[in-house]
Amino acid sequence: MSADRELLELAAKAAGIAYDGWVEVPMNYGTNDTGLNVDGYRDLWNPLEDDGQALRLAVKLGAQVSIDLAKNCASALLDDGETVPCEWFGKGQQTAEAATRRAIVRAAAEIGACHG
Numbered sequence: 603m604s605a606d607r608e609l610l611e612l613a614a615k616a617a618g619i620a621y622d623g624w625v626e627v628p629m630n631y632g633t634n635d636t637g638l639n640v641d642g643y644r645d646l647w648n649p650l651e652d653d654g655q656a657l658r659l660a661v662k663l664g665a666q667v668s669i670d671l672a673k674n675c676a677s678a679l680l681d682d683g684e685t686v687p688c689e690w691f692g693k694g695q696q697t698a699e700a701a702t703r704r705a706i707v708r709a710a711a712e713i714g715a716c717h718g
Contacts, residue, residue: 606650610637612714613707617662619647649707656703665709669702676701678709686712 607624614621625637625646637648649656660667666679675688676698686709691701 609707609711610648610650612712613649613659613710614647614714616710616714616717617659621647649710650700650703653699653703656706659710660706663710663713665706667702667706669698671698674698676705678705680709680712684712 611621637646637651647655649659659665660678667676668679668685669676670688673688674690674692674695676691677688678686680686686705689696689701689705689708691698695701696704
């Protein structure tokens with residue numbers, strides 16, 4: 603199992619999102635989408651890639667997101683007051699948006715792992 607898939611499954615658990623498995627759409631279909639299948643193949647859930655899904659996840663869990671542009675770091679505060687370590691962004695690394703999405707999903711996954 604991939605690390606991203608495990609993060610998404612734990613985050614879905616924390617958010618109470620039911621899913622039917624993992625989907626990987628091959629490149630020959632014009633996309634390279636991967637994520638959790640929700641709603642019978644009509645919806646692909648991957649807040650690591652989708653800004654809107656990441657924002658909805660943060661809101662649903664009441665996450666506090668912090669983006670430090672001076673340090674190129676995005677993090678999220680867990681419900682117990684513990685901060686998920688920084689996701690770094692910038693030159694030669696992921697974008698600030700990708701780092702922020704990943705910080706949100708990692709925080710949600712921590713919650714999912716604790717309630718499992």
